[in-house]
Amino acid sequence: MLKVLGLSILLSFSGAAFAESIADTHTDMAGCEACHMDGEPSADMAYENQTCIDCHGGLDSIDGEIHQQHDGVLDCGTCHIVHEVQDPNDTCADCH
Numbered sequence: 001m002l003k004v005l006g007l008s009i010l011l012s013f014s015g016a017a018f019a020e021s022i023a024d025t026h027t028d029m030a031g032c033e034a035c036h037m038d039g040e041p042s043a044d045m046a047y048e049n050q051t052c053i054d055c056h057g058g059l060d061s062i063d064g065e066i067h068q069q070h071d072g073v074l075d076c077g078t079c080h081i082v083h084e085v086q087d088p089n090d091t092c093a094d095c096h
């Protein structure tokens with residue numbers, strides 16, 4: 001009975017409706033190596049920020065005018081706090 005309960009909790013946690021961080025969704029897809037070289041965080045995160053662009057394209061090409069408006073100004077991780085369950089809209093007030 002306990003095992004059955006545990007499984008159903010796991011399933012509900014992995015369901016699309018349940019919020020997951022970007023790091024978690026991407027680790028599910030391709031492991032920590034999706035963003036970290038050999039799975040290890042770099043000192044300056046330049047490698048990590050470049051991986052976003054390699055897969056998604058740069059700020060000038062991603063859907064949503066919010067992206068074009070920050071082309072050449074911000075890194076993805078400034079608004080998308082990848083290891084937290086977070087709404088990028090909450091970052092706007094930090095600067096504007």
Ligand code: HEC
Pocket residue numbers: 022023024026027031032033034035036041042045048049077081082083
């Ligand atoms: C979607 C890309 C992505 C994935 C996948 C990802 N990370 Fe990260 N990680 C980042 C970025 C970007 C940062 C820097 C921003 C931050 O600290 O949240 C970071 C920061 C970290 C840090 C803190 C490093 C520091 O010096 O502050 C650790 C530790 C870490 N990641 C470990 C992991 C592990 C372990 C996994 C796999 C379970 C993983 N990450 C998966 C992108 C990712």
Ligand code: HEC
Pocket residue numbers: 020021022023025026030034035048049051052053055056076077080082
């Ligand atoms: C290995 C390729 C790859 C890398 C690296 C990558 N992404 Fe993704 N990302 C995807 C795919 C595939 C999806 C799912 C389909 C989609 O929404 O485009 C996705 C989805 C997303 C989503 C939608 C929400 C979610 O969690 O699924 C966001 C936001 C996102 N990525 C941001 C980032 C950021 C920020 C980075 C860099 C820290 C990054 N991605 C690095 C391939 C990648």
Ligand code: HEC
Pocket residue numbers: 052053056057058059062064066067070074075076077078079080088089
């Ligand atoms: C100025 C802040 C900002 C920056 C910088 C930024 N984003 Fe976003 N991004 C947003 C906001 C805001 C949304 C819309 C989220 C919402 O309201 O659903 C979004 C949405 C997305 C989505 C669609 C998410 C989904 O759930 O379907 C992806 C993918 C994405 N961003 C990837 C990136 C990548 C890759 C970069 C870097 C090249 C980046 N973003 C840089 C603010 C930003």
Ligand code: HEC
Pocket residue numbers: 066069070073074078079088089090091092093094095096
């Ligand atoms: C880390 C700081 C930072 C964050 C976070 C940030 N912005 Fe910006 N934003 C800037 C900078 C810098 C510029 C370019 C210089 C400028 O035009 O002010 C800019 C430009 C813009 C512009 C272009 C129009 C203008 O003001 O010239 C809009 C609109 C905007 N941001 C809205 C947003 C929204 C909405 C969010 C949250 C999703 C956001 N920003 C998050 C720093 C930031």
